[in-house]
Amino acid sequence: MDEEVRERIEEAAEVDALYNALEYDSDAQVGAIMGPLMGDNPEFREYGDGVAGVVAPVVERVNGMSTAEQRERLGELAPDRLAELDSEDETDDRPLGDLPNVEEYDEVRMRLAPNPNGPWHLGSARMPAVIGTYKQRYDGWMLCRFDDTDPETKRPDLDAYDAILDAIEYLGFEPDEVIRASDRLDVYYDHARQLVDLGGAYTCSCPGETFSELKNDGEACPHRDKDTETVREEFEAMVDGEYSAGELVLRVKTDIEHKNPALRDWVAFRIIDRPHPREAASEYRCWPMLDFQSGVDDHLTGITHIVRGIDLQDSAKRQAFVYDYFGWAYPEVVHWGHVQVDAYDVPLSTSTIKAKVEAGELTGWDDPRAPTLASLRRRGIRGEAVVDAMVELGTSTSNVDLAMSSVYAANRDLVDDGADRAFFVREGVSLPVEGGPDAGHPPVHPEHEERGRRDIPVDEAVRVEPADLPAEGERVWLKGYGPVRYTGDRLVATDDDLDVVRAGDVDVVHWVPADAPRLRLRTMDGDVDGHAEPGVADAHDDVVQFERVGFARVDDVDADPLVAYFAHP
Numbered sequence: 333m334d335e336e337v338r339e340r341i342e343e344a345a346e347v348d349a350l351y352n353a354l355e356y357d358s359d360a361q362v363g364a365i366m367g368p369l370m371g372d373n374p375e376f377r378e379y380g381d382g383v384a385g386v387v388a389p390v391v392e393r394v395n396g397m398s399t400a401e402q403r404e405r406l407g408e409l410a411p412d413r414l415a416e417l418d419s420e421d422e423t424d425d426r427p428l429g430d431l432p433n434v435e436e437y438d439e440v441r442m443r444l445a446p447n448p449n450g451p452w453h454l455g456s457a458r459m460p461a462v463i464g465t466y467k468q469r470y471d472g473w474m475l476c477r478f479d480d481t482d483p484e485t486k487r488p489d490l491d492a493y494d495a496i497l498d499a500i501e502y503l504g505f506e507p508d509e510v511i512r513a514s515d516r517l518d519v520y521y522d523h524a525r526q527l528v529d530l531g532g533a534y535t536c537s538c539p540g541e542t543f544s545e546l547k548n549d550g551e552a553c554p555h556r557d558k559d560t561e562t563v564r565e566e567f568e569a570m571v572d573g574e575y576s577a578g579e580l581v582l583r584v585k586t587d588i589e590h591k592n593p594a595l596r597d598w599v600a601f602r603i604i605d606r607p608h609p610r611e612a613a614s615e616y617r618c619w620p621m622l623d624f625q626s627g628v629d630d631h632l633t634g635i636t637h638i639v640r641g642i643d644l645q646d647s648a649k650r651q652a653f654v655y656d657y658f659g660w661a662y663p664e665v666v667h668w669g670h671v672q673v674d675a676y677d678v679p680l681s682t683s684t685i686k687a688k689v690e691a692g693e694l695t696g697w698d699d700p701r702a703p704t705l706a707s708l709r710r711r712g713i714r715g716e717a718v719v720d721a722m723v724e725l726g727t728s729t730s731n732v733d734l735a736m737s738s739v740y741a742a743n744r745d746l747v748d749d750g751a752d753r754a755f756f757v758r759e760g761v762s763l764p765v766e767g768g769p770d771a772g773h774p775p776v777h778p779e780h781e782e783r784g785r786r787d788i789p790v791d792e793a794v795r796v797e798p799a800d801l802p803a804e805g806e807r808v809w810l811k812g813y814g815p816v817r818y819t820g821d822r823l824v825a826t827d828d829d830l831d832v833v834r835a836g837d838v839d840v841v842h843w844v845p846a847d848a849p850r851l852r853l854r855t856m857d858g859d860v861d862g863h864a865e866p867g868v869a870d871a872h873d874d875v876v877q878f879e880r881v882g883f884a885r886v887d888d889v890d891a892d893p894l895v896a897y898f899a900h901p
Contacts (some may be wrong), residue, residue, distance in 0.1 A: 337379065338386055343409070344373055345387040349394040351413050359395045360734040361674060362388050374750070389784040427726045431466060431818035432664045438635045440472035444500070444507065445479045445626060448492035448684040452499045453733070454718075455671050461722035463639060464505035465804035466892045475633055476500065476507035479626060481516045481619050483608040488514075489686075491611055495697075499705045501728050503715040511633075512624050516612035520620045521571055523628050523658075524582060524601060528563050532657040535566040547596045548591045556597070568616045570603060571631045588651045594646050594788060595653075600624040624636040631660050642729050669724075669731040675856070676703040700854050700897055708739075711897040712875040712885025717743035747875050747883060747899075752776050754871070755788070755842040755895075756853065756878035757812075760795030760860040762846040765816065768825030772843070774812025788812065788865050793846035794823070795863055799840035809833050809840045811879070842879050850893035853884060861893065869894060 347370050349360040371389065376383050394402065406414045433441055442463045446456070467474045471785045474499065480488040484571055493512070494901055500507065526532045536543065546553055558566075569575060582601040590596050598619050607614040620628075628648070630638065640647070648665050655662050673680060678688065680703055689700075690695045698706040708718060720742040725732045753776065773785040788819060794810065802808050804820040807828065815838060816823035832838040844863045851864040868876065871886045877895075878884055888895040 333545070337376075340373075340378055341369075341379075341383055341386045342390050344369055346391045346394065347406065347410045347413060349387075349391045350402050350409070351417065353394055353398070354402055354406065354417055356602045359455050359733070360391050360393050361733075361737055365391070366733075367688050381516065388440075389758070418594060426464060427724045428462060429727065431637050431666065434470060434637075435865050438767050439636070440466065440470040441475070441634050442466060442472060442639070443475040443477050443633065443635050445477050446486045446496050447482075447486050448478050448496060450489050450492050450686050451495040451697045452705045453680045453682060453685060454673050454676075454705065454708070455680040457499070457503060457705055457718050458671050458722045458725070460500050460503050460505055461719040462727065464500075464503065465719070465723050466637075466639075466718055467505070473508045474505070475635070476510045477629060477633070478510075478512045478514075479622055480512060480610070480613075481517075481520075481622065481625050482604075482609075483613075484606045484621065485493045487606075488609055490888045495706070501696070502709055503719050504707060509633075511629075512610075513629065514610055514616075516625075516629070517613065517616050517619075518696040519632070520601075520628060521618075522624055524567060524620075524624075525564065527584070527600075527654065527657055528560060528567060528582075531560065531655050532654070533567075533582055534558050534563050534585060535570070536597075537580050537581055540578075547588075548593050550593075550596075552585070553597065556585065556588070568602065573617045575603050577605045579603065584653055586650075592646070594651070595649050596610065598623065598650050600654075600763070623647050623650045624654065624876050627654050630663055631655070631658075635663050636665065637664045639668065639727065642669055666727050667729055668727045671725060671732050671734050671735065673703055674737040677701070678703055679763075686826055694834045700856050710885065710887065712747070712841070712883060712899045713743045714746050715738065717746055719783050736900075744883070745901065748777075748779075748877070751875045751883060752783075752786075752867075752871070752878045753778070754786075754868050754876045754879050755844050755865045756851060756862055756868075757795045757842060757844045757848070757864075758860055758881075758883075759797065759799055760863055761798055761801070762793050762795050763818075764793045764822040764825045765790055766815065766822060768814055772810060772813030786812070786865065786867055788867075789845055791845050791847060794843045795846055796841055796843045802839070807832070807838050809838050810843045811840050837883065852893045852895050853881075853888075853898050854877075854895065855898040860898075864896075865895060868896070875899065 345365065348365040351367050353360040366384060396671050403445065410608060431440065444460055445465060466472065478493060534556055538553055543553060566580060567622060570580055579597045583597045584600050586597055588596050595812060601618055602618050603617055603621050605617065645667060647729065652662055676702060678685060685702055685704065689696060694702050697704050698710040699708055700711055716741050721738040725734060770790055772788045775785050776783040779885055784817040802818050804818060807815055807817045808828060809815050815826045815828040817826050831839055844865045848863040848865060849869055851862055853860040868886060869889050872889045873886065875883055875885050883899040884896040885899060886896045
């Protein structure tokens with residue numbers, strides 16, 4: 333990469349980083365700006381991974397600026413981008429645009445349609461966050477429909493049904509109704525029979541490869557012109573379990589010469605020999621494909637607006653054929669791109685996370701290294717913070733990057749005021765203390781004097797982190813306790829006052845009693861062992877701020893060591 337290219341990358345990256353930092357009122361992230369940068373400047377792509385190395389110091393420099401400095405610099409480099417930001421602030425502070433044609437409906441009715449093949453990862457939160465927000469905006473109605481009609485490829489996890497409902501509650505929403513598609517097989521069978529009678533479906537025994545060749549050539553399957561009675565009889569035989577997997581399917585008649593081969597005579601029902609894990613559905617073998625099941629359910633439950641991934645555009649087109657046969661009006665559709673999340677080594681994949689849990693690589697779905705809602709919840713991150721960050725992404729058809737810093741910033745605003753402060757000393761060394769008081773009394777919260785002070789006994793010795801010790805003969809200030817001089821093997825209290833701290837002559841450090849309870853802090857980067865001040869043992873399930881470390885949720889006070897889950901700085 334020559335110097336000219338490097339300079340061009342730096343200039344473009346600075347504009348994007350400034351815009352990103354100001355738009356989200358948070359630190360810019362390399363991952364969050366790489367997509368827009370490469371998309372707007374395709375000529376950079378040939379330099380591959382080298383671009384990120386150029387971008388990183390630019391982002392660091394931008395994050396070191398104040399908001400005022402960032403605005404001034406963006407105005408110098410790209411006044412149109414600054415005007416764009418200001419225009420957004422003036423016209424609408426809602427990141428989600430209005431749903432289309434809401435005035436044409438008496439009630440906005442939307443649905444969540446999770447596949448219960450496992451608990452939710454972080455990307456799954458986008459759907460309830462956005463739909464729940466729209467429900468609140470329009471005083472609408474929200475359905476949670478478990479699309480669990482694939483007992484083989486996306487086999488339902490019996491624990492996932494309740495786990496997903498718990499996740500929706502964690503995010504702050506409550507469905508108006510909950511249904512399971514696997515309870516509704518007779519509904520789908522009835523509509524399949526009606527479709528057959530309308531001449532809109534036929535049974536097909538072509539091997540998959542044979543039909544694929546016919547479809548791609550725009551040629552009709554030889555079974556397409558079966559008489560209705562034969563189709564009906566064969567479908568009933570499918571329902572009655574007289575066929576095995578792969579022997580017969582029911583296809584929707586579409587346009588065999590449609591310009592998109594994926595829409596040509598698609599499968600509506602197939603046979604799955606493996607029983608469904610839910611006992612109530614375990615006897616069924618004839619199962620609807622998602623496009624048929626979902627399309628029928630959306631109509632019967634009165635859904636007016638669907639939000640789905642842009643990769644599912646063909647689903648709407650397939651379902652439109654069924655809607656045309658029945659004379660139904662198709663709901664309004666909003667398509668969006670995928671969400672990608674930085675900061676995790678584990679991908680947003682239910683199957684991958686499940687495999688890692690089963691292999692013991694993760695301790696569970698709530699392992700702090702797992703990009704799951706269960707993990708965030710255990711770490712003390714509130715659902716509201718996740719919703720705020722997801723809603724800020726909007727509904728763009730482009731793929732979007734969720735910077736975890738935006739989740740952390742939102743959560744920090746929510747928990748900071750209520751989180752008591754506490755000391756946590758990592759790899760501490762124990763030193764006797766001479767000549768000082770019997771206890772330290774740092775504030776419970778520096779901005780709330782009315783909440784009092786903590787009582788931390790000294791018991792003749794304290795633990796401090798080795799990096800906090802000054803040179804032999806120098807002083808430090810034990811926060812909430814007072815000034816001490818390090819003699820090489822002990823700490824001796826001095827009579828200095830706070831002026832030495834204000835002058836910058838003495839560092840203020842945290843500490844705990846020498847016999848303080850051990851605590852294991854579980855983080856995304858692994859466990860950190862140390863000692864916490866005694867009061868932490870009384871803070872079960874509370875979020876505290878370990879000073880100079882960050883926010884954490886106290887998880888287990890009966891264990892030895894105590895266990896807390898790190899949330900964020």
